[in-house]
Amino acid sequence: MLIQETEQNQSVLLVDGMALLFRAFYATSYSGYIMRTSAGVPTNAVFGFVKYFWDAVQTFQPAHVVCCWDMGSKTFRSEKFTDYKANRADCPEELKPQFDLVKDVVESFGVPNVGLSGYEADDCIGTLADTYSKDRDVYILTGDHDMLQLLHERVRVIIMKKGQGNYAVYTPETLMEEKQLTPRQFIDLKGLMGDTADNYPGVKGIGEKTALKLLQEYGSVEGIIDNLASLPKGVRAKIEAELEMLHLSRELATIRCDVPVSCELAAGCWEIDRHKVIAKFEELEFKGLSKLIG
Template identity: 70%
Template sequence: MTQSKQSILLVDGMALLFRAYYATAYGGYIRKTSTGTPTNAIYGFIRYFMDAIQKFEPSHVVCCWDMGSNTFRTEKFDGYKANRDSAPEDLVPQFSLIKEVVEAFGVPNIGLTGYEADDCIGTLARIYSESMSVYILTGDHDMLQLVSDQVNVIIMKKGHGNYALYSPDVLLEEKGLTPEQFIDLKGLMGDTADNYPGVKGIGEKTAIKLITEYGSVEGILDNMESLTKSVRSKIEAELDMLHLSRDLARIRCDVPITCDLDSCTWEVNTETVRSKFEELEFQSLMKLIG
């Protein structure tokens, strides 16, 4: 069954790969080929990937990747993601192999040095949403800022095949925020995962209250005299970091990349995929491609 309406699935490659790695590695067993190549993350990635395609039935698919840890964000702020550990040793050889697998499915791998996968996804979502529905598959809540009438964000939840699908209405109902306000929220409260602080002393609860009341960071700054003395002094002391944190949180949608729509039509050559699965000793996954 395929949708008559065209839609594109933009896959956050690293989000799926890391999730797949840790979902299996915590038990201590790492799946490997007979020659010793670790494949547990690739195996899990394919299962997540195929499950989402079967569930959301896109007519087109693209996979986006981070291209190294140095980006324009690390140039703006030394501490950006500086708290991240290096990738587990068993995962490193799977980075290049997974791209070969994605290619075997006939899906383009997109990434650009100096930008994150998020920025590539944001840019492609902007381009494709002019002519079709866009679905973004990720585990990263930062992507919620990209939600629009034409763009839905699929957040992978715990458990296989378990998703939360966000439209602007769902985002407003669940978080009480618009996509643009989601960026302001990160500016105020920061992001511990990405290691930027926002305004010290302002947590999620206070940040949401301020944004709900004043609409935006600009609205808050225009009404400083209405704030409590405590909140006002915190914002005044961290004004530069507030603006910097918001800038770091904003996904860029103007990255200089292109991906011709015809190149990402979901049309699997089963023989190509079968050959790659045989190479990786994924006999049990053959059923996914018929």
């Protein structure tokens, strides 16, 4: 049985595979129990990933689906700033073998796995979104608010909220309503306030509240720097002392949309072979998942 795209909907769903896999791992292992096959291979993250993935595809009904992945911890960002993401805990041992397993499962759905050494999944998503959105709508499925910088007229960002099937769908308009920021200003916000999750500091002493106020008044980092003389003395001193780090932090926050990665849209056509998917589920001993796909 093949489930095919319709002529009415030609949208693309770009899946942040890392975000879904990590979310699935921690959501299913917090009690200490790890699902495993009879051979002892851990599968809890892959199992959870499939449930998140399938729910999103059914909810947003894309014609094409592509899944993007990080390809190791060394990227151009870690080369520019050695402390980038250096605060991250080591990957749990039970998760490590699931990186290859989940890509096999994604492949069984007929969905391309895309990644590029030296870049993050975000950069692959940004580049593909820029390419595909020239003539169709693009949805980005993630839990990472950094993706909000990619919003534009034909690109929406779906933020996964707590609980399966709970999504916040952002457009440039909803970002403006919620944060009073444009997608471009979202990058400047991160440059000013830094990012504790990715471990870059921004301007020490400037938090989100001050950064938002500055951007709303002066429009951009460049606008703020051009008006340093008008700033309160304390704020001015902080920015002047950290100008180099401000520019570096903004560069680290910027998702690249020009990396050398491509994926023919036809390769991501949502057209699943149910028998192939079920065979993969049986191989991984995923009891109960087969009924998901009818």
